Amino acid sequence: MGSQSTGKHALLDQLVVDGFRYIFGNPGTTEQAFMDALQDHPELEFILALHEGVAVSMADTYARATRKPAFVELHIAPGFGSGSGMIFNAKASNSSLVVYAGQSASRALLQDPLLSGDIVSMARPISKWAYEIHHAADVPQALRRALKVADEPPQGPVVLSIPLDVMDESADVTITPTSYTRWRVHPDPAAMDEAAALLTRSERPALVVGDGIALADAQAELVAVAELLGAPVFQGYSSEVNMPMDHPLFAGALPLYDLAAPATTAKVLARHDVVLVVGAPLFRFIFPSRGGGVPEGTTLIHIHIDGWELGKNVPGALGIRADALAALAALRERLADGGPAGAARRAAALGAEHRGKREAAIAADRRTWDASPISVARLMGELAAALPANAAIFDEATTASPTLARYVMPRPGSYYRARGGGLGPGMPGAVALKLAMPDRPVLGVVSDGAAMYTVSALWTAAHHRVPVTWVIVNNASYRILKQNLMDYLGPEHARREFVALDLVDPPLRFDRIAEAMGVHGRRVERPQDLRPALDEALALGAPALVDVVVDGRVR
Numbered sequence: 370m371g372s373q374s375t376g377k378h379a380l381l382d383q384l385v386v387d388g389f390r391y392i393f394g395n396p397g398t399t400e401q402a403f404m405d406a407l408q409d410h411p412e413l414e415f416i417l418a419l420h421e422g423v424a425v426s427m428a429d430t431y432a433r434a435t436r437k438p439a440f441v442e443l444h445i446a447p448g449f450g451s452g453s454g455m456i457f458n459a460k461a462s463n464s465s466l467v468v469y470a471g472q473s474a475s476r477a478l479l480q481d482p483l484l485s486g487d488i489v490s491m492a493r494p495i496s497k498w499a500y501e502i503h504h505a506a507d508v509p510q511a512l513r514r515a516l517k518v519a520d521e522p523p524q525g526p527v528v529l530s531i532p533l534d535v536m537d538e539s540a541d542v543t544i545t546p547t548s549y550t551r552w553r554v555h556p557d558p559a560a561m562d563e564a565a566a567l568l569t570r571s572e573r574p575a576l577v578v579g580d581g582i583a584l585a586d587a588q589a590e591l592v593a594v595a596e597l598l599g600a601p602v603f604q605g606y607s608s609e610v611n612m613p614m615d616h617p618l619f620a621g622a623l624p625l626y627d628l629a630a631p632a633t634t635a636k637v638l639a640r641h642d643v644v645l646v647v648g649a650p651l652f653r654f655i656f657p658s659r660g661g662g663v664p665e666g667t668t669l670i671h672i673h674i675d676g677w678e679l680g681k682n683v684p685g686a687l688g689i690r691a692d693a694l695a696a697l698a699a700l701r702e703r704l705a706d707g708g709p710a711g712a713a714r715r716a717a718a719l720g721a722e723h724r725g726k727r728e729a730a731i732a733a734d735r736r737t738w739d740a741s742p743i744s745v746a747r748l749m750g751e752l753a754a755a756l757p758a759n760a761a762i763f764d765e766a767t768t769a770s771p772t773l774a775r776y777v778m779p780r781p782g783s784y785y786r787a788r789g790g791g792l793g794p795g796m797p798g799a800v801a802l803k804l805a806m807p808d809r810p811v812l813g814v815v816s817d818g819a820a821m822y823t824v825s826a827l828w829t830a831a832h833h834r835v836p837v838t839w840v841i842v843n844n845a846s847y848r849i850l851k852q853n854l855m856d857y858l859g860p861e862h863a864r865r866e867f868v869a870l871d872l873v874d875p876p877l878r879f880d881r882i883a884e885a886m887g888v889h890g891r892r893v894e895r896p897q898d899l900r901p902a903l904d905e906a907l908a909l910g911a912p913a914l915v916d917v918v919v920d921g922r923v924r
Contacts, residue, residue, distance in 0.1 A: 371543040376505035377406040377536040380469070382544045383509040385412050387516065389440055391804060393428040395421050397444025399471030399484070402536040415442075416804070416833060418797070419825035421452030426794040426823060427801035429455065429464045430763065433609075433785060434805035438465040438519045445471050446486030449528075457495045458789030459526045462608065463580070465519040466526040467512065468496075474534040475503060492528035501530040506540035513547040521550040522584070522692075523675040553585075554674060556691035556699055564645070564670045564687060565703035571643035571668075574600040574709060577623065580788075581648020581674055581693045583609035588781050590697035591647070592616060597704040598645075599712030601719050603637070605649035608786035615778040617720030622771075623652075628856045630654045634662035643668045648693040651683045655790075672696045730775060742920040743896050745769045745842065749776040751896075752814070752840060755903040760810040761785070763802050765795025767816040768849045769842045769919070793822030796839065800830050803837045810907060813839040817877055818847045824882060830912040831887030838906045839914045841879045844921025846871045851923045879916035889913040 374382065380403065384392070393416045396404045407415055418424035421443050428439035443449050449470045459466050470492075472478075473485040492499035498518045502511050508531070515527040568574055576598070582591055591612055595602050601620035602612050612619050624633040631654055638644055644667055651671055652662045663669060669686035672693065673679055679688035689696060734746035749769070753776035756762075765787040766773050777784070785802060787794040799813025820841055830837055847870045858865055883890030889909055891902045899917065906913035 371541040373539055374505075374542045375406075375537060375539050376502075376508045376531065377402045378409065379505065379508045379540075379542040379544065380512060380531070380536070381406055381410045381413065383512045384440060385410060386544055387547050390414060391416050391431065392440050392442055393418060393424040393431070393801075394442030395419065395424050395444060395448060396442065397448055397471060399445045399473060399533050400442060402533060403442065403469075403471070416829065418829055420823065421448050422455045422793055423797040423823045423826050423829065425452045425455035425459065425466070425468070426797040427826075427829075428466050429459045429462075429794065430785060430798040430801035431805050432465045434802055438467055438516050441466055441468045443468060443470045445473070445484045446488055446491065447484060449488055449491060453491070453495060454791045455793065456492075456526050456528075458787070458791045458794060460495045460497070461790065462788030463522075463524040464526065464788070465524040467515045467519055468492075468526055468528045470528060470530050472501065472530045472532040475532040476534060478532070488528065488530040495526070496528045497525040499528040499530070501532070502535055503532075504540065505535055505538035506542055508535070509542050509544050513545075516547045517549055521552050523677070524584075552674070552692070553695060554691050555695045556672070556689050558699070560687065560689045561696070561699045561703060564689065565700055567643050567668055567670060567687070568598060568645065568700075568704065569707065569709050571598075571709050572711075573641045574598045574643045574645065575638065575641035576600050576602045577605045577644060577646045577649055578602060578611045579605045579607040579647070579649025580609045580611065582611035583781065584648070584674075585692045585694035587648075587692075587694040587697050588612060590694055590701060593701050594697050594704065596716060597701065597708040597712060599709070599715035599719070600645075605646065606653040607649060608788040610779045610781045610784050611648070613778075613780050614774060615780075617723055618716060620719070620723065625652065626655050627853060628656050630656060631658040631662040635664045638662070638667055639664035641667060643670065645670045645672070646686075647672045647697065648674070650678045650681070651686065657682075727775065737920075739896055740920065741895060742918055743893070743899065745772045745919050746776075747896050748840070748842065748899060748917050748919055749773045751899040751903060752812075753777045755900060755907060756812065757810045757907070760812055761802055761806050763795055763798040763811070763813045765792075765798070765816060765819045766814045766842050767819055768852065769814075769816065773814055787819075792819040795819050796823040796826035797829070799837045799839060800826055800835050803835050811837045812907075813837060815839060815841055816848075817841055817843040817845065817872060817879070820879065821877065825886070827883055827886040827888045827912065827914065834911070836909070836911050838909075838912075840903070841914065841916045842919055843877065843879065843916055844919050845873050845876060846921045848921050848923060855923060879914060883914040883916075887912070890916065892916040892918070894918045
């Protein structure tokens with residue numbers, strides 16, 4: 370049986386019955402009804418962002434950390450446009466969001482009111498589903514459908530445009546918990562027999578994994594299969610910890626982001642006769658080329674929950690639609706009776722090789738340990754030593770991220786990275802991570818360029834008293850663009866100048882920006898001052914930021 374309710378209260382009642390606690394947003398005039406009704410629903414807390422991109426980024430991280438859809442409020446067409454870059458990130462990285470955008474009153478749309486626009490058309494390229502609700506009676510059902518669609522693989526953002534008069538309209542509505550899709554998909558047994566046979570005959574197998582592993586909580590099964598095969602595990606396009614990075618078979622990330630990435634990836638994979646790709650696309654390069662980074666003569670097995678990714682760019686692979694946990698469990702059962710010859714010998718050799726590479730990198734780091742400006746390695750080494758064992762990290766350190774990973778050795782459930790490629794999730798992501806994990810220390814490690822996209826997240830943390838700590842890796846430049854430009858130009862043009870890639874004159878003082886927004890700020894310019902500043906910030910129990918001036922030179 371339904372009951373009489375306005376659209377605004379039906380929307381909020383549906384969120385309550387579905388167990389929501391937080392709404393992330395930046396309000397405007399077309400959301401007045403929604404914002405006013407919030408006071409009648411004390412179970413919900415509105416996390417106020419000062420920019421729409423900050424709100425979307427917080428919701429994105431909160432959804433990833435809780436493995437549940439998150440809810441975002443945005444303000445009509447301009448506000449939706451301001452948040453669209455981060456909605457793009459959510460779409461590209463399969464984050465389950467429901468975005469509510471206010472709309473002008475439906476009876477006035479013919480007059481082309483100020484701020485109004487076709488939000489549904491704006492949303493289509495960057496969402497899984499977009500719909501404008503025309504009747505208050507449809508509000509709870511539309512929200513339930515949106516939550517279901519956002520949550521089922523491939524996860525992604527869904528957009529609901531709701532006119533102001535629909536929010537005020539009364540109707541007979543039904544509020545009931547959302548019925549989410551049970552999306553676990555088991556693989557075809559014959560396909561798994563074929564995959565196991567290919568891997569058993571392999572002499573040099575390898576695995577490439579993506580965030581489908583973390584989504585399915587399949588890290589343990591992945592480790593078991595890799596050990597049975599004696600195969601290295603490469604990280605493909607991904608940002609989750611899909612395998613503990615201190616495992617001897619973890620081989621690091623494939624090159625996906627530079628100009629030569631397809632050729633370099635093909636060179637890496639050419640060392641292997643069979644490559645098993647699980648939960649990752651084949652392949653996503655910034656600068657793709659024909660051939661897709663796969664060498665001739667390499668047999669591919671591709672397992673993914675998203676059928677769209679199977680055979681999309683690379684023909685000829687054995688494509689198997691399944692979730693990663695079910696597929697790897699089935700593969701482990703088949704390999705347990707007799708995996709490929711020499712697996713233990715290969716695993717031991719790979720472990721020694723990977724340990725040697727890490728030890729060599731750390732030894733090289735020590736040569737600049739006391740340098741000034743501070744080396745990135747010194748910063749990350751001190752940071753790893755200062756962090757509590759149960760800390761969670763949001764990493765948008767950009768060019769410093771590989772060094773951070775070398776020292777903190779991320780493990781599942783403790784480390785998150787920006788996804789989708791658009792800069793800015795790091796500052797708000799750390800706030801949302803703390804909201805999702807209130808009993809754990811949370812650290813955001815963010816490059817200076819990325820931090821400026823969403824620096825107002827500092828105010829949100831102070832306003833809501835979210836005790837998160839940020840470390841700014843301040844190299845006073847867009848260093849990643851400098852590196853990419855050097856790759857583009859080649860060594861014969863190494864003396865060219867960098868245009869508009871330095872963040873100087875005046876310098877960015879994040880310690881002062883933080884203090885202005887109510888956050889403890891400290892600037893560090895000498896290596897010996899790092900540990901005291903980090904210890905102080907982590908022990909404060911309040912929002913804190915450490916602005917670290919590091920060496921930003923490029924080769």
